[in-house]
Amino acid sequence: MERIPILKMNEFLLVSIQVDMHDRLAMTLQDDLTDRIVRDRARGVLIDISSLEIVDSFIGRMIGNIAAMSRVLDAETVVVGMRPAVAITLVELGLALPGVRTSLNVDKGMELLRSSLARGGNGHRDAGR
Amino acid sequence: MPDDETLPVRSSNDIVVVRQVVRMRAVEIGFNLVEQTKIVTAASELARNTIDHGGGGSARLQSLRNGGRAGLRLTFEDKGPGIPDIELALKDGYTTGGGLGLGLSGARRLSNEFEIQSRPGEGTRVTITRWK
Ligand SMILES: Nc1ncnc2c1ncn2[C@@H]1O[C@H](COP(=O)(O)OP(=O)(O)OP(=O)(O)O)[C@@H](O)[C@H]1O
Numbered sequence A: 001m002e003r004i005p006i007l008k009m010n011e012f013l014l015v016s017i018q019v020d021m022h023d024r025l026a027m028t029l030q031d032d033l034t035d036r037i038v039r040d041r042a043r044g045v046l047i048d049i050s051s052l053e054i055v056d057s058f059i060g061r062m063i064g065n066i067a068a069m070s071r072v073l074d075a076e077t078v079v080v081g082m083r084p085a086v087a088i089t090l091v092e093l094g095l096a097l098p099g100v101r102t103s104l105n106v107d108k109g110m111e112l113l114r115s116s117l118a119r120g121g122n123g124h125r126d127a128g129r
Numbered sequence B: 001m002p003d004d005e006t007l008p009v010r011s012s013n014d015i016v017v018v019r020q021v022v023r024m025r026a027v028e029i030g031f032n033l034v035e036q037t038k039i040v041t042a043a044s045e046l047a048r049n050t051i052d053h054g055g056g057g058s059a060r061l062q063s064l065r066n067g068g069r070a071g072l073r074l075t076f077e078d079k080g081p082g083i084p085d086i087e088l089a090l091k092d093g094y095t096t097g098g099g100l101g102l103g104l105s106g107a108r109r110l111s112n113e114f115e116i117q118s119r120p121g122e123g124t125r126v127t128i129t130r131w132k
């Protein structure tokens, strides 16, 4: 079965979404990621969407679900590489991706995760919400 | 590419195909990248609704020329259960299927023209148009 690879980068996991995902692939990714966060004791997940030409409410919901599950497992999610046209469209679509942070690229996303972990890790960012 | 074609919308993979063909047409019409992204995203939402809520149907893609104006019209049609309260279905966050409830209202915002016809028990037809 077709799968989206999950790479381990130090204490983080990196997923590059390259394909125009159909629904089953998206669901499989969600399950695979949860397993890997636990198995690798990952503290952060980077989701690289620089190849995605669109993000619709289905993909948006998947990203939101991954972020929510990661948080429960004490890992933080950063979405990296969102194209400007996608960002503009998401706003008009009304999709806010609550609890999901974004970075320009993988390097910047790693920096964000590192500094967030150094500050005491997860949980803090939700304080006061 | 024909100016008027109809594609099946029955499986998750059909959604991918609809997105690709809508993109090709949008490029052909001369939409810029943001305009392309908006109409493809709207198409993706409506195609998914056709499958998830309408039990499958079709997508008609029409390239339009109105005087000097070019546009793209997409019509999604199914013979599913229909929408009993259209106004309610168009509210942000309203869903009967555990979604985000953004597809229909979002597709409307992403288009220049939006039309919906639905009768309980007979099906649903949603037409969106985006002009260049
Ligand atoms: N083709 C259709 N046939 C029947 N009902 C529909 C159809 N399209 C939309 N609906 C109804 O309108 C509601 C709102 O649709 P909308 O696309 O906004 O949200 P959703 O599909 O539930 O979630 P998502 O945010 O994932 O799209 C649906 O939950 C459904 O009840």
Ligand SMILES: [Mg+2]
Pocket (backbone or CB within 6 Å): B045, B048, B049, B099, B102, B103, B104
């Ligand atoms: Mg929908």
